[in-house]
Amino acid sequence: MITKRYSLFELNRLVRESIECEMPDEYWVEAELSECRESRGHCYMELIQKDEQTATPIAKASAKCWANKWLTIRPYFERTTGQPLHAGMKVLLQVYPQFHEAYGFSWIVNDIDPTYTIGDMARKRQEIIKKLKDEGVFDLQKELQLPLFCQHIAVISSQTAAGYGDFCNQLADNPYGFKFETQLFPAIMQGEGVEQSIIDALERIYNSDFDCVVIIRGGGATSDMSGFDTLALAENVANFPLPIITGIGHDRDESILDMVSHTRVKTPTAAAALLIDHLKVVLDTLIDSQNRITQYVQQKLSIVNYQLSTVQEAIPRLFSVVKTRQETKIDLFAQRMLTSVDRRLVSEQHRLELIDEKLKALDPTLLLKRGYSITIHNGRAVKDATTLQPGDEIETRLAKGTVKSIIKSV
Missing domain, CATH: 2.40.50.140 (Nucleic acid-binding proteins)
Structure with a gap:
């Protein structure tokens, strides 16, 4: 109850x-x-x-x-x-x-x-x-190098952030007249959506043709930095193939994102100044190299001109010496040639006389004068009677005159 x-x-x-x-x-x-x-x-x-x-x-x-x-x-x-x-x-x-x-x-x-x-x-x-560090990615960004002509810049920032405007104005109004191309990839830069928003922006940049990435946050509260201290964001930045420059904090605030980035600066304008100074160093290096090359070429030309002048002065003397030597060689060669030709002429004359004697000994007219005769058939001397046929006409040459005959039998 x-x-x-x-x-x-x-x-x-x-x-x-x-x-x-x-x-x-x-x-x-x-x-x-x-x-x-x-x-x-x-x-x-x-x-x-x-x-x-x-x-x-x-x-x-x-x-x-x-x-x-x-x-x-x-x-x-x-x-x-x-x-x-x-x-x-x-x-x-x-x-x-x-x-x-x-x-x-x-x-x-x-x-x-x-x-x-x-x-x-x-x-x-x-x-x-x-x-x-255990994954081996903490210092990967530090191993990258800014391209010499780093002028095509991907910017991750809030579109309405004052720092983004300051960054673009700083680049556009640089005192050296350098031309930069920037493209904004909007992202949330404070609050709980920072991590995924920046990761999404990096994914959009990944397959694009940029020289580097700049992450800036001018105008945000210094008390809202937690979004930049996450493992996922740090891993994405550390493994990114392009150098990443961060300008999201102040002197006493260094996020993990700052630690793994290629270069950390204080403010968006400092990031712009970094890019301008980098290009100025490249320009100064090129000018210095140009001056060094010009100086080197001028020195080489001076040396070559001196060498040419020396050679030019020596050419007449060298030519005279060479000419005398060559003339002497030609005279000696001519004398040797004349002597050799004379000897050859005598030798050939003797050989011709011997040949002439042999030809005279073999002259058929001499044989005919001795009582011999030559039988010709069809323009050739007959050496074998079996080559003749009844009815063939032959010609017999004697010392004096010729006789033509008709073959009756062989």
């Missing part, structure tokens, strides 16, 4: 009174923010604790920081940590419990210790840096 009944309000009031009685103190609690938003000057947070091994949530709670406290806590926290409260951040909160009959339970935040968050942020940064 039911002895006592409570209305919901009565039961909730009992819970409130129990909490106020049993937990009157303030407590420092470590937690991770899963959500953080402002409304009407108040800050509303969702707290979470995850299992260290599985990352599974094992505790959740709501927390509130009323405007009268938040107006003091927020600027101090952001000034100290360099970042605003955001989802994923580890915090150390000073809280007390509050249960309201109509709105339920929540922790009321009286203070936030920024040094705890700084320590956690530093730990995360070191973990990311260690991973990048």
Whole structure:
């Protein structure tokens, strides 16, 4: 049998009174923010604790920081940590419990210790840096070189950022008249969308024909740098095939993105100055090389002209010596030729006389005078009677006259 009944309000009031009685103190609690938003000057947070091994949530709670406290806590926290409260951040909160009959339970935040968050942020940064170094990509950008004529620039920035305009104006108004071509790839440069927005811009640039990439952020709050301290963005930048110049922070703010980039400068105008100075160094080097080449050529021409002048003066003398030597050689050669020709003529004359004697001895007319005759058939001397046929006409040549005959038999 039911002895006592409570209305919901009565039961909730009992819970409130129990909490106020049993937990009157303030407590420092470590937690991770899963959500953080402002409304009407108040800050509303969702707290979470995850299992260290599985990352599974094992505790959740709501927390509130009323405007009268938040107006003091927020600027101090952001000034100290360099970042605003955001989802994923580890915090150390000073809280007390509050249960309201109509709105339920929540922790009321009286203070936030920024040094705890700084320590956690530093730990995360070191973990990311260690991973990048273990992967061997931390210094990859440093190994790239800006092209000599680095004038086609891909710019990642917010289209409305004052820093983007300053960057373009600085390039356009350079004192040397250098011509630069820039193309903007718009991206979110503050808030939670920074990481993916810049990665998307890099993907659009990847297959394009640029000399380098410039990531600039002029005009953003220095307290909103967390988007540049992520592993995914750092890996994309570190592995990018073009040199990346960053101008997103100030003197005391160096993000992981700055660390892995090719060159980090303070501001967008400093990035423009870097590109201008780089081109000026190239121009000065070319002018210096041109002067050195001109000087070298002039020295060589002077030496060659001197050598030619010396040779020119020596040519008449050398020619006279050579001419005398050649004339002497020609005279000796002519004398030798005449002697050789005379000897050859005598030798050939003697040989001709011997041939003439032999020819005279073989002269057929001499044989005819001795009583011999020659029989001719068809213009050839007959040496074999079997070559003749009855009826052939032959001619017999004698010392005096010829006789023609007809063959009757052979």
